[in-house]
Amino acid sequence: MAKAHETILEIDFRALKHNFEYLKSKIKPKTKFLAVVKAFAYGSDAIEIAKFLENEGVDYFAVAYTDEGVALRDAGITKPILVLHPLPASFKTLIERCLEPSIYSSKVLSEFLEVAAEEKQVNCPIHIKFNTGLNRLGFNSEDVDFILYQLKNSNHVKVKSIFSHLAASEDLNEKVFSKNQIDQFDDISKAMVSGLNYRPILHICNTSGILNYPEAHLDMVRSGIGLYGFGNSKEEDQNLKPIAALKSVISQIHKVTPGESVGYNRAFKAIQPTKTATIPIGHADGLGRQYGKGKGFVTINNQRAYIVGNVCMDMIMVDVTQIDCQEGDEVVIFGKNPNASEFSATVNSISYEIITAVSQRIKRVYKK
Numbered sequence: 001m002a003k004a005h006e007t008i009l010e011i012d013f014r015a016l017k018h019n020f021e022y023l024k025s026k027i028k029p030k031t032k033f034l035a036v037v038k039a040f041a042y043g044s045d046a047i048e049i050a051k052f053l054e055n056e057g058v059d060y061f062a063v064a065y066t067d068e069g070v071a072l073r074d075a076g077i078t079k080p081i082l083v084l085h086p087l088p089a090s091f092k093t094l095i096e097r098c099l100e101p102s103i104y105s106s107k108v109l110s111e112f113l114e115v116a117a118e119e120k121q122v123n124c125p126i127h128i129k130f131n132t133g134l135n136r137l138g139f140n141s142e143d144v145d146f147i148l149y150q151l152k153n154s155n156h157v158k159v160k161s162i163f164s165h166l167a168a169s170e171d172l173n174e175k176v177f178s179k180n181q182i183d184q185f186d187d188i189s190k191a192m193v194s195g196l197n198y199r200p201i202l203h204i205c206n207t208s209g210i211l212n213y214p215e216a217h218l219d220m221v222r223s224g225i226g227l228y229g230f231g232n233s234k235e236e237d238q239n240l241k242p243i244a245a246l247k248s249v250i251s252q253i254h255k256v257t258p259g260e261s262v263g264y265n266r267a268f269k270a271i272q273p274t275k276t277a278t279i280p281i282g283h284a285d286g287l288g289r290q291y292g293k294g295k296g297f298v299t300i301n302n303q304r305a306y307i308v309g310n311v312c313m314d315m316i317m318v319d320v321t322q323i324d325c326q327e328g329d330e331v332v333i334f335g336k337n338p339n340a341s342e343f344s345a346t347v348n349s350i351s352y353e354i355i356t357a358v359s360q361r362i363k364r365v366y367k368k
């Protein structure tokens with residue numbers, strides 16, 4: 001790969017293919033695979049990622065909001081798309097664009113049935129979401145009778161899947177809790193299936209669920225972070241490859257003498273002669289202010305250069321006193337080494353946060 005001459009997010013499709021195959025090797029051939037491509041495919045590029053995975057034979061996609069699904073349909077994606085958190089204001093669009101809503105409360109169910117009737121839908125696919133402990137979105141087990149009653153009185157919708165979401169699948173200290181979620185879901189699905197008289201797709205596992213709870217793969221698994229190269233543990237990170245590398249370049253080098261300061265609010269003051277490099281990436285690009293003042297670092301010629309002073313909107317300054325480097329040299333923010341998980345650990349954050357923060361302003365470059 002040519003060196004970066006500007007700030008880019010390099011997306012490696014070979015790594016994506018590797019991750020997809022690794023995760024598939026963990027499930028039975030008949031278990032369906034849903035790729036979670038919400039939030040621009042975790043900050044990468046939802047359209048390119050979805051096109052690639054559709055070609056590779058993925059069964060399903062999920063996004064968080066209706067507009068994200070619309071963008072995929074506009075790009076020609078034809079596989080079914082589950083919208084995890086559709087808001088009633090978007091139901092009409094959702095139906096028109098053949099997207100499939102997660103229905104998570106009585107209010108949302110009634111509102112969706114109303115719109116489905118208005119839109120003259122017959123057997124419009126919906127997904128019923130149950131809360132088994134995350135307490136974020138979902139019906140509770142006591143709602144089963146109400147749901148079945150509502151559905152019996154309508155031919156406008158048909159339940160395509162029943163699902164739940166694990167709260168702590170990556171935390172092996174919470175195995176008892178996760179197993180309880182799985183058992184609760186099992187009871188709920190049995191009651192739903194017997195009431196419906198047909199068997200929708202059942203699913204509960206996210207990436208760490210796939211890796212840690214093989215007994216709970218059921219009919220389908222949902223993976224996001226694993227596809228993008230992170231397994232929520234040191235061991236699993238070894239088996240996956242980060243698909244995205246955030247790179248930049250040195251714009252200018254400054255020699256700072258003792259007593260001089262660097263950046264806004266003079267947050268860095270030199271005690272000894274210091275060499276700094278200015279890099280064209282800032283908090284508007286997703287590199288938050290918490291990385292400033294010596295916490296975060298970038299990698300230049302394989303050496304760590306810590307951020308000095310405050311992160312600016314469009315730039316950072318880093319300490320390169322000990323690094324042999326020049327204006328125009330490549331800078332790695334995260335990629336293989338450090339990966340996004342290691343990079344974000346410097347501010348007690350996680351891979352999910354830093355990769356999804358990479359702003360749309362940064363050019364995506366594809367390695368196919």
Ligand SMILES: *Cc1c(COP(=O)(O)O)cnc(C)c1O
Pocket residue numbers: 036038084165205206207208222223224225226
């Ligand atoms: C985001 C999300 C996922 C994907 O989780 P990962 O940990 O990234 O694999 C799966 N299911 C639901 C409901 C989600 O919101």
